[in-house]
Amino acid sequence: METDEFSINAMYKKLRGEYIKVPWRRMTCNNQGSPKWIFALYLVINRRLYTINRLARWGGITNDTLCPLCMEANETYQHLFFTCIFSRMLWQKFLNWLSINRASNGWTEELT
Ligand SMILES: [Zn+2]
Incomplete structure (x- = not known):
């Protein structure tokens, strides 16, 4: 017998819709950094940062x-x-401070 009970969780998922999980979600979700930094990171990831070239x-x-x-x-x-x-x-x-012994790469490689 199937129940038709109301569920907030099911309703939330229905309203939210289906989205593809992006590989960089862990960099912005549950990030303990300053909200300003996370917002700037989000802009860079989505290529929305107002650089002079873009302006x-x-x-x-x-x-x-x-x-x-x-x-x-x-x-x-x-x-x-x-x-x-x-x-x-x-x-x-910064990489040396974190004891990471390699040269910095480009944006795509660092994001990956
Ligand atoms: Zn320069």
Whole structure:
């Protein structure tokens, strides 16, 4: 005999719908970091961070797309977090601090 009892859990799942689990969900869910950091991480993961390169594409906001730190390349999220000489140096110090002996990789490799 099948019961038709009301369940909050079943209703929540029905209203929420079905979504594919993304591989980076553990980086944002149950993360003990500051909400501001987690929000910035979420923006980077979804490629929504307002980098200068992205603002220039919108037009009228800025025309100078160079990275303000090194002034050598366009400021994309890949450059801002991994290929800029300053961020590479920071990544290396951070990895050394965590006793991880390898060079930093690009965004896709680090996210994986
Ligand atoms: Zn730079």
